[in-house]
Amino acid sequence: MCNIIILRKLIMGNYIEDKVILVTGGGSGLGKSMVKYFLELGANVVITSRREELLNEVAKEFNAQYKSEVFPIACDVRKIDEVENVINESYKKFGKIDCLVNNAAGNFISPTERLSTRAFDAVIDIVLKGTINFTLTLGKKWINDKSVGNILNIVTTYSWTGSGYVVPSACAKAGVLSMTRSLAVEWAKYKIRSNAIAPGPFPTKGAWERLLPGDLKEKFDPSKKVPVGRVGEHYELSNLAAYLLSDYSSYINGEVITIDGAEWLKGAGQFNHLEMISDQMWDMFEMMRKKK
Numbered sequence: 001m002c003n004i005i006i007l008r009k010l011i012m013g014n015y016i017e018d019k020v021i022l023v024t025g026g027g028s029g030l031g032k033s034m035v036k037y038f039l040e041l042g043a044n045v046v047i048t049s050r051r052e053e054l055l056n057e058v059a060k061e062f063n064a065q066y067k068s069e070v071f072p073i074a075c076d077v078r079k080i081d082e083v084e085n086v087i088n089e090s091y092k093k094f095g096k097i098d099c100l101v102n103n104a105a106g107n108f109i110s111p112t113e114r115l116s117t118r119a120f121d122a123v124i125d126i127v128l129k130g131t132i133n134f135t136l137t138l139g140k141k142w143i144n145d146k147s148v149g150n151i152l153n154i155v156t157t158y159s160w161t162g163s164g165y166v167v168p169s170a171c172a173k174a175g176v177l178s179m180t181r182s183l184a185v186e187w188a189k190y191k192i193r194s195n196a197i198a199p200g201p202f203p204t205k206g207a208w209e210r211l212l213p214g215d216l217k218e219k220f221d222p223s224k225k226v227p228v229g230r231v232g233e234h235y236e237l238s239n240l241a242a243y244l245l246s247d248y249s250s251y252i253n254g255e256v257i258t259i260d261g262a263e264w265l266k267g268a269g270q271f272n273h274l275e276m277i278s279d280q281m282w283d284m285f286e287m288m289r290k291k292k
Helices: 002-016 031-038 051-062 082-092 116-144 167-186 205-211 234-245 274-275 279-291
Strands: 022-024 045-050 071-075 101-103 149-154 192-199 256-259
Touching: 002 045, 022 031, 022 082, 031 045, 031 051, 031 205, 031 234, 045 051, 045 082, 051 071, 071 082, 082 116, 101 234, 116 149, 116 167, 116 192, 149 167, 149 234, 167 192, 167 256, 192 234, 234 256
Parallel strands: 022 045, 022 101, 045 071, 101 149, 149 192, 192 256
Antiparallel strands: none
């Protein structure tokens, strides 16, 4: 493992080292994995989440391992005053922010006719509005300061195909992808790049257990839908993210890169297969969700 880290630093280290990267949803799952890899490459990282205790635990863990620093700040991405506070405190701490990774997300599976408008809001406000809040607030500062900036949005393959049973997420991620491409053109003159990654199945214990509770995880094993016969490893996505945030990718702008083992090409609409779930099972999942 040590030799792998050294090789990574030789290949990419100088192009991400000493950068300051802000990662929303950086305290768990894929966000935490990306943060760990950025630290290995010598970047300083600001992590945000609503869960302050979790953020502090992650910062304590990583700051004991790496020379680079993790700076945790609790934030609800839906609240603009908290977003502005994160950016202000990050500048006080590091004097700059070079890159923004919009990773915070919310999602659940459900037949759309069972959802209320509040359920739509719960997802759209985090995924789309939260991404807009951070992108617009930091983007304006970069433009005002005449700073170079780099935005990386984590979307999904159903951002462009759509998918049943995750319609709020599909709507929100489609909006994020459209913003990614639009700002790539509009803000290029300010030396601000905007790209996206569309991951396929990269299971994390918490997120996938909430998304596919009980026996669903086994019944709808995501690896069975992927042509390469497996799910993604976190280091694979982290490596791609680091490349897109590095100067090696300076000519890539307005692009969405899919990393899913060809899953979406085999069957567009990542959750369309949930048509097999009975009404009785949906009733059970709805009750489970309301108890949380």
